[in-house]
Amino acid sequence: MLGDSETLPPSPTSSVNEEEENEEMNQNEIPSLSTTLPSSSTSNNHTTTFKRSDGHMHTFVKLFDLGPSILQNIHSPNLSISCVKISPNGALLATGSSDGSIIIWEIMDKGSPNDQNNTNNTIITANNNNQQQIISFHLKEPTKLITFKGHTLGINDISWSNDSNYICSCSDDKTIKIWNVISGECLKNLIGHNHFVFAVAYSPQNNLIASGGFDETVRLWDVRSGKCLKTLPAHSDPITSIQFSRDGSLLTTSSYDGFCRIWDTTTGQCLRTILSESDNPPLAFSKFSPNSSYIVTCAMESKERPAIVTLWSFRPNVKEIQTYKGHFNSKYCLSFTFHYKENWFIGASEDGFVYIWDVQTGNVVTKLNANNNNHHLNKMYPVLGVDCSPTVDYIVAFTNEPRLVFWRGKKYNNSPTAEQ
Numbered sequence: 001m002l003g004d005s006e007t008l009p010p011s012p013t014s015s016v017n018e019e020e021e022n023e024e025m026n027q028n029e030i031p032s033l034s035t036t037l038p039s040s041s042t043s044n045n046h047t048t049t050f051k052r053s054d055g056h057m058h059t060f061v062k063l064f065d066l067g068p069s070i071l072q073n074i075h076s077p078n079l080s081i082s083c084v085k086i087s088p089n090g091a092l093l094a095t096g097s098s099d100g101s102i103i104i105w106e107i108m109d110k111g112s113p114n115d116q117n118n119t120n121n122t123i124i125t126a127n128n129n130n131q132q133q134i135i136s137f138h139l140k141e142p143t144k145l146i147t148f149k150g151h152t153l154g155i156n157d158i159s160w161s162n163d164s165n166y167i168c169s170c171s172d173d174k175t176i177k178i179w180n181v182i183s184g185e186c187l188k189n190l191i192g193h194n195h196f197v198f199a200v201a202y203s204p205q206n207n208l209i210a211s212g213g214f215d216e217t218v219r220l221w222d223v224r225s226g227k228c229l230k231t232l233p234a235h236s237d238p239i240t241s242i243q244f245s246r247d248g249s250l251l252t253t254s255s256y257d258g259f260c261r262i263w264d265t266t267t268g269q270c271l272r273t274i275l276s277e278s279d280n281p282p283l284a285f286s287k288f289s290p291n292s293s294y295i296v297t298c299a300m301e302s303k304e305r306p307a308i309v310t311l312w313s314f315r316p317n318v319k320e321i322q323t324y325k326g327h328f329n330s331k332y333c334l335s336f337t338f339h340y341k342e343n344w345f346i347g348a349s350e351d352g353f354v355y356i357w358d359v360q361t362g363n364v365v366t367k368l369n370a371n372n373n374n375h376h377l378n379k380m381y382p383v384l385g386v387d388c389s390p391t392v393d394y395i396v397a398f399t400n401e402p403r404l405v406f407w408r409g410k411k412y413n414n415s416p417t418a419e420q
Contacts, residue, residue: 048407050366057412060368060395064141066404067372074103074144081398082155083335083385087164090391092181093142094167095404096155102148102169104181107394107406109140139394139408146184150177159202159209168209170197176211178223188226192219198333199242199253208265210251212239218253220265230268234261240333241285245292252295254286260297262314272314279304284333294321296345301330309336309347311359324357326364335385339393346388346395352380354397354407370397370405 049059072079083096086107093105153172160167166187170176176190176197195214202209208229209221218234221227235255242253244265251263258280262272276283276297285298294313301307307329311322327349336347344365345357354368370383381399388395393409 048366048368052411058409059412060366060407060409062368062405063139063408064404064406065372066142068401068403071402071404079402080400081384081402081404083158084387084396084398084404085158085160085167086387086389086394086396087160087181088162088390089164090389090394092145092164093396094158094160095398096158096169098154100149100151100153100155100171100173102151102155102158102167102179104145104148104167105142106145107139107142107396108392109138139392139406142404142406146181148177148179148184148186150186150189151175156196156198157200159200161202161206162204163206166202166206168200168202170200170211170213172196174213176200176209176221178209178226188223190221190226190228192228192231193217196238199239201242201244201251203244203248203265204246205248208244208248210242210244210265212242212253214238216255218242218251218263220268232263232268232270234263234270235259237282240283241287241335243287245288246290247292250288250292252286252288254283254297256282258283258299260286260295262295272318274312274314274318276310277302277305277308284329285336287336287338290338296336298329298334298336298347301328309345309357311345322359322362324355324362326357327351327353327355332382332384334383335387337386337388339388340390341393346386348383348386348397350382352383352399354383354386354395368395368397368407370399370403371401372403 046062049057052058080098081095082098085094091108093107094102096102151171151173156170158167158169165181168176168178174193174197177186178188179186193213193215197211197213199212207223209223212218216235218232219228220230222229234253235257237255237257240254244251249265251265254260260274260283261270264271276299279302281299281302283297284300287296294311296309296311298309307327309324310320313319313321327347328351334348338345343359345359347355349355352371354370356365358365371380381401383397383399386397395407398404
């Protein structure tokens with residue numbers, strides 16, 4: 001492991017032609033995903049409020065806080081959570097644990113189709129005939145739906161299919177498994193890695209799965225047959241994260257060797273190699289921006305400098321665009337993500353907070369306390385992973401206490417008493 005034991009916390013955000021989009025984009029321009037500027041914020045253990053550049057206030061309220069007694073009763077005693085992933089439709093959450101189990105939680109109730117009474121709480125979806133529907137929803141207390149058991153060692157990563165009907169998981173038992181979320185059936189067991197499998201990703205088309213692990217290879221798998229299509233000698237140290245681009249044509253990997261690489265998923269060719277820092281620190285994570293025009297790398301702390309997240313453009317050449325600092329990352333492979341709507345980048349930190357940065361300025365917008373009242377006891381458990389709903393202003397994070405925390409965000413007119 002790159003932390004306390006052999007099982008690591010995991011690496012944990014419109015559809016257009018990427019080549020055309022990147023040709024049109026000014027490579028020197030910092031991407032706009034909103035216009036939030038950094039500002040001071042006020043917070044207590046349950047509510048964090050800060051001012052936006054548009055004059056409005058934004059508040060994150062801690063809705064649900066599942067502590068060790070709850071989680072260990074649901075998973076198993078002495079567990080540690082290793083990953084959290086919200087489904088693409090925003091209704092479900094998958095958590096993996098060190099005991100090899102996976103739990104699917106329901107985190108959103110849906111109303112009837114075309115119920116538009118509350119336009120702040122609607123998502124657009126499609127039925128079996130590909131007809132558009134507007135479905136109302138409301139966030140609910142997380143409820144366990146189903147438990148998957150099949151891995152013999154700890155879970156390292158989970159990835160959802162685009163239709164939210166399947167997940168794939170990877171484990172220290174050297175396998176990748178594909179699960180039907182509705183039935184709980186294990187559909188495929190992908191065998192080929194000769195060491196711990198640490199990162200896994202579904203392609204946007206749901207036809208491929210990419211995996212990487214401690215054997216330093218990347219493998220591409222056919223979902224239907226379960227066969228390994230390609231094995232890429234990708235890195236010289238364990239792979240810490242893997243992700244497809246929005247159209248599935250590219251793949252990014254990060255590694256403890258300090259390199260991020262971008263791959264052509266058709267040919268298996270390495271198109272770009274990014275070295276984030278001159279002292280070559282381990283990379284905990286890498287991720288495409290939502291439009292896949294940029295990539296972020298997350299370098300761990302070294303003796304020479306603190307942890308740093310860097311935003312890069314990679315077409316036509318690799319170029320540093322912005323950096324994000326302030327968080328702590330010396331021990332674990334933490335996860336990061338983009339906010340689904342605002343121009344924010346969200347990350348885990350070993351000081352017990354979730355950090356939110358402004359993508360354009362690089363400044364910290366606010367921090368969310370993921371611990372309970374442990375700060376009064378001078379005990380803050382590290383935040384190991386974070387995810388953001390793709391449909392609503394909803395953030396989930398987990399610590400190694402273990403604790404699972406959910407925040408609901410809202411934008412207000414000037415003060416939280418005048419909601420927009």
